[in-house]
Amino acid sequence: MRPEKKASEMTVSELAQYIDYSVLKPEFTEQEIIDLTKDGVRLGCATICINPVYMDLCEPYVKGSETGLCPVCDFPFGASSTESKVKQIEILGRYDTVKEIDVVANFGWIRSGLYDKVTEDIKACAEMAHRYGRKLKVIFETDALNEEQVRKACRCAVKAGADFVKTSTGFLTGFEANGATPEIIKVMMDEVDGRCSVKGSGCIRTREHFLQLIDMGIDRMGVGYKSVPVVLEDKKEGTVSANY
16 A cells, blocks of 8 residues: 655654564574564564564563564475464464464465465465464565466465465575565555555665655565665664664
8 A cells, every 4th residue: 555655754663664674594593583673673663573483582572562573484485285384373373472474385386387276275374374363474485486477376365365465585596586676566566456465575675675665555575684774774863773
């Protein structure tokens, strides 16, 4: 949905509400994860994206704040069985601090044209997330797909009852990394046509790119911990600094 005012006129707090603060690198120490989680809460980001193993570690630092946790399920490959994905979502959905859950679609199935299987997989995940009152974001890994595949994957997600469609994991190898380009975001927005929300992630590293996507009407963005202070820089309010 297009915002009521230009992104360039928004405060740091308003801009932060578009951000899922990504804390997903597997090499992070527990102290780094704690520090970055606290930083995301300080900024007022919508959620902190973390790997499921760190739910108990991070939960105390978001409780009582407007920032939720967004654990990532079957990340970054999306190649587990549907049963495995659903079980992960069931476990994660029990945490009060979880607002949303990201899950990776089986993009090998998307590339194979197995759209019925893609829909069934997403539907089972969405039903479990909704049982606990959590929203489900589905990652397509768009850099591995062509436009037709992205469009058809969007249709699968809408049919399955997903709450968001999302571009990328940020961990794809073997393909050119383009991430959340304005072009692919427009494709996804046009295809879902308001029937679910759109999240961009991957290669959002400049303030100009960040603001452009907001003005286009994007609903959320996954932004890496190094890029958060860049996209939220505001001369009137001072430069936001991250811990890492």
